[in-house]
Amino acid sequence: xxxxxxxxxxxxxxxxxxxxxxxxxxxxxxxxxxxxxxxxxxxxxxxxxxxxxxxxxxxxxxxxxxxxxxxxxxxxxxxxxxxxxxxxxxxxxxxxxxxxxxxxxxxxxxxxxxxxxxx
Amino acid sequence: xxxxxxxxxxxxxxxxxxxxxxxxxxxxxxxxxxxxxxxxxxxxxxxxxxxxxxxxxxxxxxxxxxxxxxxxxxxxxxxxxxxxxxxxxxxxxxxxxxxxxxxxxxxxxxx
Numbered sequence: 001x002x003x004x005x006x007x008x009x010x011x012x013x014x015x016x017x018x019x020x021x022x023x024x025x026x027x028x029x030x031x032x033x034x035x036x037x038x039x040x041x042x043x044x045x046x047x048x049x050x051x052x053x054x055x056x057x058x059x060x061x062x063x064x065x066x067x068x069x070x071x072x073x074x075x076x077x078x079x080x081x082x083x084x085x086x087x088x089x090x091x092x093x094x095x096x097x098x099x100x101x102x103x104x105x106x107x108x109x110x111x112x113x114x115x116x117x118x119x
Numbered sequence: 120x121x122x123x124x125x126x127x128x129x130x131x132x133x134x135x136x137x138x139x140x141x142x143x144x145x146x147x148x149x150x151x152x153x154x155x156x157x158x159x160x161x162x163x164x165x166x167x168x169x170x171x172x173x174x175x176x177x178x179x180x181x182x183x184x185x186x187x188x189x190x191x192x193x194x195x196x197x198x199x200x201x202x203x204x205x206x207x208x209x210x211x212x213x214x215x216x217x218x219x220x221x222x223x224x225x226x227x228x229x230x
Contacts, residue, residue, distance in 0.1 A: 004162075041222060042221055042222040045217045045218075107153065107165050108153075108218050112161055112162045
């Protein structure tokens with residue numbers, strides 16, 4: 001899992017509650033990502049950030065929000081608008097590309113994940 | 120749009136036998152392909168990637184993958200499977216801003 005940490009390992013959400021998942025990296029990576037993993041569906045992108053103070057929606061951003069105030073941190077908030085939040089959430093980061101044409105070749109490195117359960 | 124497909128949900132092999140986990144891809148432009156492994160309740164671990172060059176890519180833990188442009192495939196292989204290789208394997212292709220993952224293949228290696 002390298003230099004990416006996620007906390008907590010397990011998180012329980014009550015009806016109507018917002019919860020925040022933490023993701024921190026000490027790899028000096030510019031880009032960070034949030035994925036949701038459901039059984040049999042692989043990983044789906046929620047949000048990503050290529051640089052501090054900027055982030056973009058992924059495929060399933062509805063009901064989620066993020067911030068990127070520091071390079072090392074990319075917290076994900078699961079809001080009450082997310083009706084089916086039970087899943088395994090994975091944070092990832094990737095190195096700064098060397099050269100403008102190399103962004104696509106950078107490997108993403110993953111944290112250990114947070115499992116969110118609804119009470 | 121970039122995508123990958125893993126046609127097998129489950130692969131079972133006996134310890135010591137060779138293993139193959141299949142992946143096919145669909146891309147516009149050059150394919151940048153990756154394999155990751157996931158153990159229970161853990162994050163994904165990077166195994167190997169194909170960017171350019173030799174079609175046979177060697178990675179971690181004795182795994183390798185063969186890039187085949189004509190068949191648009193990037194199958195993961197290992198000459199001799201270990202029980203400890205049992206895990207969930209994901210093929211992925213790098214898109215414009217993200218990574219597109221297959222649904223995963225569960226590999227079970229039996230003693």
